[in-house]
């Protein structure tokens with residue numbers, strides 16, 4: 036009892052508040068269960084859940100490069116061969132976009148090769164400064180390894196669009212590409228696919 040003889044009020048939740056808690060709680064529990072199921076599926080299936088559009092077939096040098104890649108903790112920032120993080124860019128399929136020479140040049144002289152300011156590769160105190168200081172042989176093996184990570188034609192990591200006619204791409208180009216671009220640029224589909232767009 037309080038001074039003025041009123042019974043003390045307990046702070047009970049209103050119906051709306053209770054509902055909100057129940058709904059939020061249910062979401063969290065469901066998300067937890069779904070995550071558990073997904074992890075279980077991923078570890079027990081022999082095929083990956085998502086379709087793979089990148090592939091690799093490593094030569095001896097490529098294998099040496101992949102060991103250096105692991106030892107040098109590149110995967111702390113990069114994703115490749117289904118491992119690593121997304122802090123830096125994904126390196127799966129990079130060999131379809133960049134040549135061994137470009138990759139080697141980039142690892143040695145990142146900013147010069149990019150022609151622009153970089154975030155992590157470059158000189159100390161940038162976080163990945165150590166990469167450019169690795170022995171030349173290691174850099175070469177790394178570049179060969181990366182150049183062997185290829186992407187399927189038409190996948191999101193490939194510079195070359197899917198094979199054959201695509202009414203969807205035609206309609207997107209027609210809708211979004213200004214007419215002036217037609218004189219300025221060549222449609223990549225009209226270029227020979229043999230070069231695969233590797234720089």
Ligand code: HEC
Pocket residue numbers: 104107108109110111112113122123124129133138141145152153154155156157162163166177181
């Ligand atoms: C601290 C994070 C970090 C680490 C460690 C790191 N990278 Fe990177 N990497 C990046 C970022 C960010 C970029 C984009 C360029 C930039 O801003 O530095 C990049 C770009 C690249 C590129 C160019 C990709 C492209 O097509 O533009 C290559 C190749 C590469 N890294 C390879 C490596 C290798 C090999 C290692 C290990 C020896 C490594 N990186 C370690 C963060 C990192």
